[in-house]
Each structure stands twice: as C-alpha cells, then as structure tokens.
Amino acid sequence: MLEALKELVCRQNKALAENGLVLWTSGNVSARDKETNYVVIKPSGVLFSELTPESMVVVDLDGNKIEGKMNASVDTKSHLYVYRHRSDVNGIVHTHSPYATSFAVSGIPLEIYTTTSAAVFGCRVPVSDFVTIGEEEIGKQIVEKIGDGEVILIRNHGVFTIGTNSEKALKNAVVLEETAQAVHYAMCRGNITPLSDETVKRGYEIYHRTYGQGIKK
Amino acid sequence: MLEALKELVCRQNKALAENGLVLWTSGNVSARDKETNYVVIKPSGVLFSELTPESMVVVDLDGNKIEGKMNASVDTKSHLYVYRHRSDVNGIVHTHSPYATSFAVSGIPLEIYTTTSAAVFGCRVPVSDFVTIGEEEIGKQIVEKIGDGEVILIRNHGVFTIGTNSEKALKNAVVLEETAQAVHYAMCRGNITPLSDETVKRGYEIYHRTYGQGIKK
Amino acid sequence: MLEALKELVCRQNKALAENGLVLWTSGNVSARDKETNYVVIKPSGVLFSELTPESMVVVDLDGNKIEGKMNASVDTKSHLYVYRHRSDVNGIVHTHSPYATSFAVSGIPLEIYTTTSAAVFGCRVPVSDFVTIGEEEIGKQIVEKIGDGEVILIRNHGVFTIGTNSEKALKNAVVLEETAQAVHYAMCRGNITPLSDETVKRGYEIYHRTYGQGIKK
Amino acid sequence: MLEALKELVCRQNKALAENGLVLWTSGNVSARDKETNYVVIKPSGVLFSELTPESMVVVDLDGNKIEGKMNASVDTKSHLYVYRHRSDVNGIVHTHSPYATSFAVSGIPLEIYTTTSAAVFGCRVPVSDFVTIGEEEIGKQIVEKIGDGEVILIRNHGVFTIGTNSEKALKNAVVLEETAQAVHYAMCRGNITPLSDETVKRGYEIYHRTYGQGIKK
Numbered sequence: 001m002l003e004a005l006k007e008l009v010c011r012q013n014k015a016l017a018e019n020g021l022v023l024w025t026s027g028n029v030s031a032r033d034k035e036t037n038y039v040v041i042k043p044s045g046v047l048f049s050e051l052t053p054e055s056m057v058v059v060d061l062d063g064n065k066i067e068g069k070m071n072a073s074v075d076t077k078s079h080l081y082v083y084r085h086r087s088d089v090n091g092i093v094h095t096h097s098p099y100a101t102s103f104a105v106s107g108i109p110l111e112i113y114t115t116t117s118a119a120v121f122g123c124r125v126p127v128s129d130f131v132t133i134g135e136e137e138i139g140k141q142i143v144e145k146i147g148d149g150e151v152i153l154i155r156n157h158g159v160f161t162i163g164t165n166s167e168k169a170l171k172n173a174v175v176l177e178e179t180a181q182a183v184h185y186a187m188c189r190g191n192i193t194p195l196s197d198e199t200v201k202r203g204y205e206i207y208h209r210t211y212g213q214g215i216k217k
Numbered sequence: 218m219l220e221a222l223k224e225l226v227c228r229q230n231k232a233l234a235e236n237g238l239v240l241w242t243s244g245n246v247s248a249r250d251k252e253t254n255y256v257v258i259k260p261s262g263v264l265f266s267e268l269t270p271e272s273m274v275v276v277d278l279d280g281n282k283i284e285g286k287m288n289a290s291v292d293t294k295s296h297l298y299v300y301r302h303r304s305d306v307n308g309i310v311h312t313h314s315p316y317a318t319s320f321a322v323s324g325i326p327l328e329i330y331t332t333t334s335a336a337v338f339g340c341r342v343p344v345s346d347f348v349t350i351g352e353e354e355i356g357k358q359i360v361e362k363i364g365d366g367e368v369i370l371i372r373n374h375g376v377f378t379i380g381t382n383s384e385k386a387l388k389n390a391v392v393l394e395e396t397a398q399a400v401h402y403a404m405c406r407g408n409i410t411p412l413s414d415e416t417v418k419r420g421y422e423i424y425h426r427t428y429g430q431g432i433k434k
Numbered sequence: 435m436l437e438a439l440k441e442l443v444c445r446q447n448k449a450l451a452e453n454g455l456v457l458w459t460s461g462n463v464s465a466r467d468k469e470t471n472y473v474v475i476k477p478s479g480v481l482f483s484e485l486t487p488e489s490m491v492v493v494d495l496d497g498n499k500i501e502g503k504m505n506a507s508v509d510t511k512s513h514l515y516v517y518r519h520r521s522d523v524n525g526i527v528h529t530h531s532p533y534a535t536s537f538a539v540s541g542i543p544l545e546i547y548t549t550t551s552a553a554v555f556g557c558r559v560p561v562s563d564f565v566t567i568g569e570e571e572i573g574k575q576i577v578e579k580i581g582d583g584e585v586i587l588i589r590n591h592g593v594f595t596i597g598t599n600s601e602k603a604l605k606n607a608v609v610l611e612e613t614a615q616a617v618h619y620a621m622c623r624g625n626i627t628p629l630s631d632e633t634v635k636r637g638y639e640i641y642h643r644t645y646g647q648g649i650k651k
Numbered sequence: 652m653l654e655a656l657k658e659l660v661c662r663q664n665k666a667l668a669e670n671g672l673v674l675w676t677s678g679n680v681s682a683r684d685k686e687t688n689y690v691v692i693k694p695s696g697v698l699f700s701e702l703t704p705e706s707m708v709v710v711d712l713d714g715n716k717i718e719g720k721m722n723a724s725v726d727t728k729s730h731l732y733v734y735r736h737r738s739d740v741n742g743i744v745h746t747h748s749p750y751a752t753s754f755a756v757s758g759i760p761l762e763i764y765t766t767t768s769a770a771v772f773g774c775r776v777p778v779s780d781f782v783t784i785g786e787e788e789i790g791k792q793i794v795e796k797i798g799d800g801e802v803i804l805i806r807n808h809g810v811f812t813i814g815t816n817s818e819k820a821l822k823n824a825v826v827l828e829e830t831a832q833a834v835h836y837a838m839c840r841g842n843i844t845p846l847s848d849e850t851v852k853r854g855y856e857i858y859h860r861t862y863g864q865g866i867k868k
Contacts, residue, residue: 399749
C-alpha cells in the first residue's frame with residue numbers, strides 16, 4: 001500500500017544523509033497520505049544507506065501499525081501528535097544537523113540574518129523547552145512553540161521542520177542548516193545584527209510569489 | 218540553440234554543488250553568448266543533481282525568454298543588469314558558500330590575507346548594501362560596488378562573482394570560499410594583518426602573467 | 435578462519451572513513467570472537483580504502499599472531515589489554531575524529547549537552563592521562579578511567595570507544611563526534627549548561643528500552 | 652619515460668583532492684626519479700579530476716622541460732630549488748589545506764599538541780617569511796626554515812611538505828591538516844598546552860621504530 005509515498009519518503013530519508021544533515025541512524029522524514037490519513041515513517045535504528053521503500057513503516061494517527069516489518073522511529077508519537085493537531089501539515093523532518101543543533105544546545109532562538117532564511121522561513125526560529133526523547137513530548141512542544149513558522153529548534157536535541165508536504169519540510173531543514181552555518185561563523189568573529197521583522201516579512205512574500213516553477217505546473 | 222553553451226552552463230552549475238559552494242536549489246551560473254547576446258541561466262528552484270542541458274533557460278538581455286520550458290532563476294534580472302552594463306562580463310556565478318556568506322552577514326569587506334586571493338582577485342572583496350531578493354537590485358549593487366575586482370559579497374545574502382567567461386567566474390567563487398575559510402579560522406584565534414595593497418597588486422600581476430596553460434593555447 | 439568476523443571488521447574499519455572519523459591510515463576497529471577469544475584487528479599503516487577481509491590480522495589475547503600476513507595495528511596491545519580486563523567488551527574503536535580529539539587536546543571531560551549523547555552514553559565522557567603511543571599504556575588508561583561508560587578521550591591523542599560488540603563501539607564513535615561538533619560550536623558562541631546527571635540517566639534508560647529493532651529480533 | 656612515476660604522481664595529486672587538501676587547481680605533488688634526477692610534477696592550472704599520467708610534466712633540476720605538452724606548475728622552480736639543495740628529498744607536496752593555511756595566515760609556528768603529530772613530525776612546524784608566488788623564493792624559504800622536520804607553513808600562503816619519497820610527503824600533508832583542525836577547535840575554546848620537546852621526540856622515535864609494515868617488506 002501507499003507504494004509511491006513509501007518510495008518518496010525512503011528517498012527523502014536518504015536525502016538527509018546526502019545533504020549532511022544526519023549521521024548513522026539518527027533523524028527521520030515522515031509524510032501523511034491525505035486520503036487515508038496514514039503516515040509513512042522511517043524505521044527505528046536503521047542506517048540511511050540501508051533504507052528501502054519496503055522497510056518504511058505505515059501507521060495510523062493513533063500509532064497503530066498498518067504495514068511494515070520493523071519498529072517505527074522512536075519519534076513516531078511526536079510526529080503523529082503534530083499531524084493530529086495540524087491538519088495543514090503533511091510532512092515532518094527531524095535532524096541533528098550540527099550547526100542548527102548547536103543553537104538548540106545554546107537554547108536561544110535563531111534570528112534571521114540572511115535573505116535566504118527570511119525568504120524561506122518568514123520569521124525567527126524558536127527553541128522549545130527541554131523534553132526527553134520518546135513519547136509525544138516533542139510533538140507537544142512543536143505544536144505549542146512553532147508559531148507561524150515551519151522550523152523549530154528542540155532544546156539540547158536538534159531540529160524539527162514541518163511543511164504542507166515532506167519536500168517542503170526537507171527544504172526547510174536544508175536551509176536551516178545552511179543559514180545556521182553562516183550565522184555561526186559570523187557570530188564567532190563579532191556581533192551581528194539580525195534583519196528587521198519587516199524586512200524578513202517582505203522577503204518572505206516576494207519569494208513565495210516568484211520562486212521556483214510554481215506558475216508553470 | 219546554443220547547445221554547447223547550455224552544456225557548459227549546466228556542467229558549471231553542477232560544479233557549484235560538487236565544490237561545496239551550494240546546497241539544494243540555491244545558487245546559479247549564467248553565461249552570455251557573445252554573438253547573440255543571449256544569456257543561458259539555471260532554471261529556478263531545481264536541484265543541481267537534476268539539471269540537464271535541456272533544462273537551461275535562454276533569455277535575451279531584456280529578460281524575454283528565447284528558449285526553455287522552465288522559469289529562469291529568480292536572480293535572472295540581476296544577471297542581465299550586469300551583462301547590460303558590463304560588456305566585458307560574459308559569465309556570472311552566485312552562491313551562498315558558507316564562509317564567504319558569513320562575511321556578507323558580518324557586513325565587512327574581506328581584506329586580502331593570502332597570496333592566492335591576492336593573485337586571483339588583485340584587490341579586497343567589497344560588500345554591497347542590503348537589497349531584497351528579486352528584480353534587478355542585486356545587479357545594480359554589483360555594477361556600482363564591485364570596482365576593479367570580479368568578486369562581491371552581497372550584504373546578508375551571499376556571493377556574486379563575474380568573469381570574462383563563466384569558467385573564470387566559477388574559479389573566482391571557489392577561490393573566494395577557500396580564502397574566506399582559512400581567514401575565518403585565523404580570525405577566530407586572534408588578530409591578523411592583511412597584505413598591503415602593493416603586495417596584492419604585485420601578486421596579481423605575476424600570477425596573471427605566469428599561471429596556467431595560457432601561452433600554450 | 436573467522437571469515438565472517440574478518441569481513442565485518444574490515445567493513446567497520448572502512449565505515450570509520452566513510453563517516454569522516456579517520457583520515458589516511460590512523461584509527462582502527464577490532465572485535466573479539468567470543469568462542470576462541472581471538473581478536474580481529476586492522477593491519478598497521480594501511481589505507482582504509484585498501485583494506486580487505488584477508489588483510490585483517492588475527493591475534494590471541496597475549497598478542498601472538500594467529501593469522502595474517504601483515505603487522506597488526508600499533509594499538510593492538512592496548513586493545514588486548516582491554517579485552518583481557520573487560521570480559522563484557524567484544525568490540526573496540528579508535529579514531530582521531532577532529533571535534534572529539536579537540537576536547538582530548540583541551541584535556542577536559544566532555545559533559546553531556548544533548549539528548550542523543552545522554553541516550554547513547556548515559557554519562558559524561560572522561561579524559562585519560564597522557565600516555566605515549568605503543569605498548570599497552572592506552573589500554574590501561576581505558577580500563578582505569580572509562581568508568582560506567584563506553585567512550586573515553588585519550589589525552590592529546592584521540593578517542594577510544596568500546597561495546598559489547600564492534601557495531602556498538604562504532605556507533606559510540608559516530609555519536610561522540612556528532613555531539614562534540616555541535617557542543618564545540620555552541621561553546622564558541624558562549625557559555626552553555628550541561629544536562630543534569632539525573633536527566634542524562636533518565637534519557638539513557640528510556641532510549642535503551644525503546645530504540646531500534648531489538649524487540650523484533 | 653618514467654611511466655611508473657608519472658602514474659604515481661598523477662594518483663597522488665588526485666589524492667590531494669580526495670583527502671580534502673586542495674580545491675580547483677591549486678596545490679601539487681612532485682617526485683624525483685633517483686636515477687635520472689628528473690622531476691615529475693603537476694601541470695599548471697589543471698583540475699585534479701582531469702589529470703592523467705600523460706599530462707604530468709617531466710623537468711630536469713634546472714627547469715628544462717624533458718617531456719610533457721603542458722606548462723609545469725608555477726611552483727616548479729621552488730620544488731627544484733629544494734631538490735637541488737636537499738639530496739635526501741625525493742617528494743614534495745604543496746597544498747592550501749584550510750586549517751593549516753589558517754596558521755600560515757596567523758603567521759605563528761604550529762606547536763605539537765597531539766601524539767600523532769609528535770609521532771609523524773618530531774618537532775614543531777615552522778612558518779616561513781612572506782614571499783611572492785613564482786620563481787624559487789618559496790624553495791629558498793623551505794630549505795632555510797624547515798629545519799629537522801618535513802613540514803613548513805608558508806606565510807600567508809599554505810603548506811609545503813617534503814619526504815624521502817612523495818608518499819611520505821603526502822602523509823605529512825594529511826597529518827598536518829588533521830592536527831591543525833583539532834588544534835584549531837581546541838584553541839577556539841581556550842588556552843591549550845603543547846607537548847614538551849622531550850615528549851615529542853620520544854613519540855617520534857617509538858613511532859618510527861614500530862609503525863606500519865616496514866619490518867615485513
């Protein structure tokens with residue numbers, strides 16, 4: 001079942017590794033099938049290089065396994081909590097990408113210093129309270145703290161990004177690490193000034209009107 | 218049309234990713250065909266790994282699409298502004314390469330601290346005023362602020378490099394990131410002193426007289 | 435003899451390089467065969483890309499070569515010291531992974547700042563006294579200083595990790611570098627607070643109860 | 652002529668790129684043939700990925716081209732100066748590897764902080780005076796300032812390493828970048844103390860007596 005979505009989610013999980021956002025088995029991508037409300041997610045503790053579409057796990061919104069031979073990610077309950085509380089979200093990405101995670105360790109929101117993060121995110125990146133791995137605590141933090149944006153730092157842990165589909169969530173995760181890296185370097189050399197809220201908002205609006213192949217599809 | 222140039226520009230766009238200068242879909246290479254004055258540029262929002270010569274977009278200097286099924290890069294108007302105002306420029310590269318971008322975030326010109334950047338650039342790297350993505354604002358900044366050099370930091374955004382051909386613009390982008398990286402590390406550990414203008418100028422002259430296979434071609 | 439284990443240890447040595455934990459010929463993985471008490475280890479001074487299962491060296495716990503045409507790693511005596519004194523350990527990994535090694539150069543224990551390192555390690559990472567390469571001095575430090583954990587920084591040298599099997603030791607080495615990287619970046623920007631011992635312990639317990647495919651196997 | 656050496660030098664030049672020590676066309680490996688005293692070196696301004704054994708340039712110790720269709724590296728005269736003045740040197744490597752180069756930009760010798768650099772180098776890494784690229788000025792600095800070691804930082808430029816053969820010079824270049832990276836990170840977080848000269852010397856002696864497959868060959 002959901003063969004196309006399992007194929008897509010498998011490929012996007014591998015893309016996490018190919019883009020330097022994850023190591024070993026940590027991190028995951030999930031996607032919701034809009035028709036059935038089933039969620040496809042990475043199995044727990046499997047190397048990204050060994051993932052296949054068949055190894056993806058399908059669960060319903062209550063966490064019942066619908067298909068799959070393996071255990072789903074330990075983060076599954078948090079993904080499902082978000083899907084249940086945010087009907088607009090159909091894709092979720094989790095990484096420990098190193099530069100973004102360092103801001104999660106510092107425990108301070110990541111302001112917007114680059115036109116790219118302004119354009120893609122539209123607002124600063126909040127940081128959650130500290131919560132333990134497992135169960136749905138991370139999911140609750142995401143729903144409560146992510147605000148109008150699609151990206152959140154999980155305190156002392158890593159990153160969660162959401163999107164109307166998993167491709168957008170994945171792009172958010174890539175752009176977050178890119179901007180965190182450049183901002184980190186600049187901060188190491190001295191004080192820097194974030195873009196104003198108005199500038200960020202304007203950049204976001206222009207970008208979402210003009211970027212990509214949207215008009216042609 | 219312009220099959221060889223589309224092949225070249227496609228390959229050079231992929232080289233951005235292979236040299237660690239770009240991630241996901243951000244960044245682009247364009248080249249001007251000297252005969253027709255048409256410009257070949259990357260399509261907007263397409264992964265570098267998925268680019269093909271056929272997916273390149275051909276536009277004239279006023280931005281009219283001459284060939285191509287996709288939308289051209291959102292930076293196209295800025296590229297064209299530069300081509301219209303600098304008849305000596307036939308190649309332009311744009312990246313968010315992380316070390317160089319961090320200096321664009323800091324908003325200070327990058328002095329010349331290495332013999333390589335002296336040899337290749339010949340002068341310090343200026344930083345533009347802040348401008349929003351889209352339209353031709355970035356192009357105006359490039360023409361106004363790039364001076365005698367071929368490399369400029371775009372404030373809170375990234376890097377643009379130019380060249381008499383796109384190969385040279387690409388080399389400028391690689392060397393900028395290389396030098397920004399080493400300089401960043403040194404700055405993190407303490408104060409460093411840039412090379413004098415005279416030393417930079419002499420390095421540039423010797424290099425452009427002796428480097429490469431120029432005499433043999 | 436021990437064909438499957440030589441194959442495994444060869445692959446895990448290559449995984450060190452593939453995960454960015456080693457360069458050139460430095461670093462090694464060994465594993466103990468529980469039945470014979472023989473240890474399979476990397477040959478000395480061979481590039482990771484050139485390793486084959488046949489090039490692996492088999493030694494007994496006293497260091498007598500049982501099989502193999504090449505000299506065993508210069509760290510062999512230290513590996514054997516650990517195997518002799520820790521009957522629960524069947525896999526050992528040694529790397530100079532750069533971020534973790536930088537903490538070994540600083541000579542301070544690495545506190546736990548991330549939920550991942552809490553979950554995987556369960557306690558702070560100690561640092562050994564300074565000892566010279568060669569003989570079994572490093573092994574003595576590991577046994578004496580590693581405490582309840584499976585990871586130790588070797589003063590001014592690098593990293594050793596242990597595990598009930600070599601796969602677990604390898605995972606420990608990957609997670610150590612991942613957490614050292616993020617913690618380093620955060621430390622560069624300001625003071626950070628480690629997780630409390632109680633939080634670390636709780637994270638460790640939950641993780642070891644729920645992560646991976648354990649229950650299914 | 653010298654087919655085996657051209658093959659070797661070509662492969663080692665590519666190894667510079669594969670080990671992250673060089674970008675684009677900068678950096679080079681050369682080797683001296685002991686019988687003829689001819690030197691094989693990288694051609695100038697050619698991408699590492701495009702090098703072939705046939706593209707290598709053969710010159711005599713006075714810089715006369717013996718074989719090759721392309722111009723030799725701009726650094727050739729400096730390589731030859733070293734070969735003429737150091738009959739024990741048969742391999743030379745030049746890189747702009749970023750961490751080591753950052754110390755060349757800082758202009759301070761790199762002390763020995765790790766057992767690996769102690770073992771491989773045996774003494775601190777000196778830094779040359781500032782000299783311009785081209786001619787044999789760099790070669791003069793190497794001969795004058797490298798002392799008992801095989802590694803030198805070229806002020807505001809990069810790295811040169813030498814060896815009794817090019818494989819050893821290449822290993823020196825890899826180990827230098829590895830140690831510079833870890834040392835840089837540690838220095839960013841606070842003061843660190845180098846190993847004593849006696850400790851460095853002892854590490855060097857043990858290592859050169861025990862490491863690798865020497866005894867077996």
